[in-house]
Amino acid sequence: MLNFDRDRFLAIQSGALALAGPIHAAIGAALAGGAKNIFFLGTGGAAILMQPAALMLQRRSGFPAFMEIAAELVASGHHALGRDSIVVIPSLSGTTKESVATLDYCRERGATVIALVGHSDTPLGLKADHAFVNFAEDDTSSESFYLQSLLVALSVMAHRSEFPGYDGTVAELATLPQHLLAAKRAFEPEAERLAEAFRTEPYHIITAAGGSWAEAWYYGMCILEEMQWIRTRPVHAADFFHGTLELVEKGVSVIVFKGEDAYRPLTDRVEKFVRDFTDKVTVLDTARFAMPGVSAETRALVSPVVLATILERLSAHLEVKRNHPLTTRRYYKKVSY
């Protein structure tokens, strides 16, 4: 595979999953200590990557879960945030300005802060009550944060007897790095072909639903916009028919991400529509990738992870075909703002 380090990839994703035990212990301690709710408070892409886990908790668990825009929470406060709150803050660098401000704000209010970081010797790593460290870089952090936040959500539900299959699910997840690697390999030729097709494409509508919506939002904003300077319109499949559809005509690129959770029919509907009205439809469907031994329920949970891992292959080819390194920025870390 192009510009890919197999061992590094496996180590990073296995590293994320090896946190299952420590995360389960930390959540258990917080719940035993009287925690009454949980906040997922990320910034930018890291926030988006926790969305599937937060959504699952909100919809399936009786434990109040809040997913807030961290900078807004710090600006206005939140009635439920306090001594009985668990706060999860992810930041690969461990230094993201807004995330450090969020940590300080939550600690002052007595919350138990769990930081998910790439380096321990950072403001977030040092000041959190529990810092879970898994080194990753831009090309491997999506899967890692999806998995770590999923482990947090599953642990909350398991401790509350809301997810009886916890042990089995964690065991299945432990096999995921190899399945992700196989998915990358299977997708590699298509990644190159797509990168060629997208080489001069100036604009993409990207849509998805359920857990996979996070990946549409993330890939549009944090990869295509930030790292390739390509215009995107991430739009939820449920919103698509209430405005954005009118932009679709011959020549307009629409990318549909399809996962395997209960929300898949929402993306079927978009796919059916756009195939009639534009010649540039790209469907990325996690169902194509065999993952022997992984149950349908777990496949649904990890659909955004599978999408992230195959899309990393697309990015790897895009930067070469477009002669635009993924690390090139106009502004980030170049000007202050």
Next chain:
Amino acid sequence: MLNFDRDRFLAIQSGALALAGPIHAAIGAALAGGAKNIFFLGTGGAAILMQPAALMLQRRSGFPAFMEIAAELVASGHHALGRDSIVVIPSLSGTTKESVATLDYCRERGATVIALVGHSDTPLGLKADHAFVNFAEDDTSSESFYLQSLLVALSVMAHRSEFPGYDGTVAELATLPQHLLAAKRAFEPEAERLAEAFRTEPYHIITAAGGSWAEAWYYGMCILEEMQWIRTRPVHAADFFHGTLELVEKGVSVIVFKGEDAYRPLTDRVEKFVRDFTDKVTVLDTARFAMPGVSAETRALVSPVVLATILERLSAHLEVKRNHPLTTRRYYKKVSY
């Protein structure tokens, strides 16, 4: 003012605010009947317009408030939805397919459904437990839905003694239609100038924060995309610096909506940045509009309403300058999907 019916506008917004009493009574009855949570379940634009009210409840009230994508909730269920739930469903037509499915789903589970509709003799109007009817059309529905959902949220908090100034706020809101009319008048020349500047502009990044974020999302998707077929990138001011900023360069249009709530500093930061890197910056700031007798707290609550009302003027000029009627669609009500 261009293509504007003053009396019709005032009647529609006053009609929304005249629902304060009936809404307060219905919420009071539901709470007295043991309601334990509230769901805001809209579809497309109508969902977005309830977001400021839902966010306020989530952050300021101890009453659990959920804002869910209706089509997803129907697909997967939600642990908290049941006999003790109040469900608010807005639909101007009263016939939106997904909204009718949502109503049926929630009624089957025993929830108390409040429908906000433009016509009583519609599926939503007829099947809801409480149907609040206020006729409006596309050019007047934004303010109307913002206000009705705000009245719902304020009522919940008032009944729970979480908003002691309820009566005063409702009295201030009753004066709002005249203030909105004055804001439209004051903005009219700028609306024409902006429409001329935007006439051939193919793409806008639109950003905002707090309650006003809803209007950035709504105006991009439901007006510029749906009614003018102009590409937009609605992006929250907090997300802006985590990807989308890299698209900004000379010639790229960035529109910043500034409201008066606690989240205004997030948009100050974007404004400061973009002024350095593109020559096409449009700032629409609600603080410019005098509203004598309206307190700072109420001004913060109605900032998205003020934005919606001045933006309607922009739309009125855009359709003329661009020779593209706001009612023209490629697909909506023309093909089935």
